Amino acid sequence: MKTETTYDPFAAMRIPEYRNLMMGRFLFIMGLRMMGTLVGWWIYELTNDPFAIGLIGLSEVIPAVSLSLYAGHIIDISEKRKLLLRGVSLYLTCAIFLLLLSGNYTATQLSNHWIAFSIYVIIFFTGIIRAFTGPTFGTMVASIVPRDLLQNATTWNQGIWLTASVSGHATVGFMIALLGNTGSLIIICTLVAIGFLFMYQIKPKPSLNEPGEKKTMDSVKEGLRFVFKTKEVLGALSLDLFAVLFGGAVAMIPVFAKDILKIGPIGFGWLNAASDMGAIIVVILLTLFPLRKQQGKKLLLAVGGFGICIITFALSEWFWLSFSVLLLSGILDGISVVVRGTILQLKTPDHMRGRVMSVNSMFINSSNELGQFESGVAAKLLGVVPSVVFGGCMTLLVVITTWFKAPSLRKMEY
Template structure:
């Protein structure tokens, strides 16, 4: 009998055309999102001078993601993920075009900006889980951990320049120039996805039951795996309670007095810390005691945010945010590997949709929490209280999710583990 033909060896990541195209597309989309986030936050606060207005920036994006969680996860598991991501980024480009128009004609006030952000949140509801679910279909499982690390490193490098560029673009040409650049980046990113091939996608199983039943199966999978539930819920509450990003416009304008350029620099500080941590991880990757190290990283994140909250010196604030970014990089790296290694391909859309709600949306909901707290008690007390709450969450989760705290290797979280 003739032995079955062996599949050709996968190319190295540096020669993997589809993976390179995927990275390029992600860099462009991330650039547009980061630049747009800086400019929208500054415009809204500049128009209103009300901390509560920044809360609505996050809420306008969070609510659509919450409402579309179920259909997004189900569709991503049933249809071509690359096509869904292309449509998502195209709609995001339309949002940039609408913000561009509002900046030139405007004067629809902040209500018009909020309306566009709702549509942008709808696009992200599908784009975020699709993007996270697509990578395992591009590279083989043996290269997945390396691909995750490479992807995260390049994304963090791109995150350094993007917020600074947003501040410079806005200071130079206002909202019209900035949103036009974002539109171009989203469009080119969507076009680059045409070069991506999903060689390692598994065959789609026939749809069984209703959409509610299929999504319920994903919820059951997460609920019955304490390592995954603990991982994503830890990040949700840590960022929800302790995130300070939404308050950066207030700190830049009223505490540190540095203007839009300084705001962009502050937003880039966390990315710089993430890159430094990423370089260290690439040389000495974490392979043992990953659960305990993730808890330690989140605790350092809370302490660094506490230092930022109390600082009135720009460079100390910058350094504190850089440390917070480094700690966040470690946490994100461990969390991403645990989720990807533990989820079967046919369920990635639903699991990553929940993951997007818990983690991605925690940023927007955290912005709402921070904005409302700042409106009630002031920016500095709100930031201090949030940082202390993050430390409290870490202490509680170490007791509630003992399997997560004691997990040693990533393979222990595999579907059959």
């Protein structure tokens, strides 16, 4: 008699250590997203220049990408829990410096130019920390959860990240309106500190590699070779890199909110949250009803739909249409995030997770932060609306090219 196995959507969350990691990550990411959103609004208030928003992304991506490959080597030879806690505590230190910078005393002592410059310096240091902290979260998932639960754990991991992101984006708009920059940064520091306490309860996760086993450059090359030889991983990462690089309309939301839609900080918060809200909806559905077949084809179709949403957002002058297409873009982006994350977890050997996750982080940092910088440059050269339309069109071009040039990704199933 054949026994049917019942799918348990909460399987990974039943593991206590994984719950602590997810609770800590939720609070940490929520604080970070609040900080990122607040800094974008704050810089635009100080400078009234869309290009200045783009410089935020550049100031973070330079150290994050430059150190990514080295960070992967360090992660693979380090005790993961200690490395993660060190990174979170350093992020908290940067948030405290921003808090001090936002006070009335600083405003009376420094010009807007010097305050903006100081913000860029602090964000540069968060980029250094991010190179080590971001990939460590990915390696911790696999060190806590059994392999047969990795798909479920990855979906939960993406869902927690997206829920924290939307909570941070939406909440900080209201908080800026009610508490100002200083009050908002106090909340951010508190969230990151509580997240640290949850992660502190995780047991040590020693390295599977000996510190002197390989030279740094040999170790880095091994990670890169694996990514470039594994076509499904390379295809998924490349698609994300170029699609988000050109389709990153989110960076220009402060300009759309203030100058085009005229909606103020609360409406700005909702627009910022819209795409993440859509992503949360689809991640919940994918947790309960995971994709069973044709995941590669669905990934490509989702990214193509994302590009169409970005073009529609650029042309909209009505808040509810803008909100709706950003919501839909989040649903489509959520599908691509879950598929890409699952490919990475299932295809990567345990002893190489730090290096592969760092390559992934380098691609993500490149796409998000360089995309933010690209948006700022394009807005200055073309104007805000044409620049976002251009980005959406380039996203569609990337999808069409990948469809024909990467058949293994299009046909991939897991």
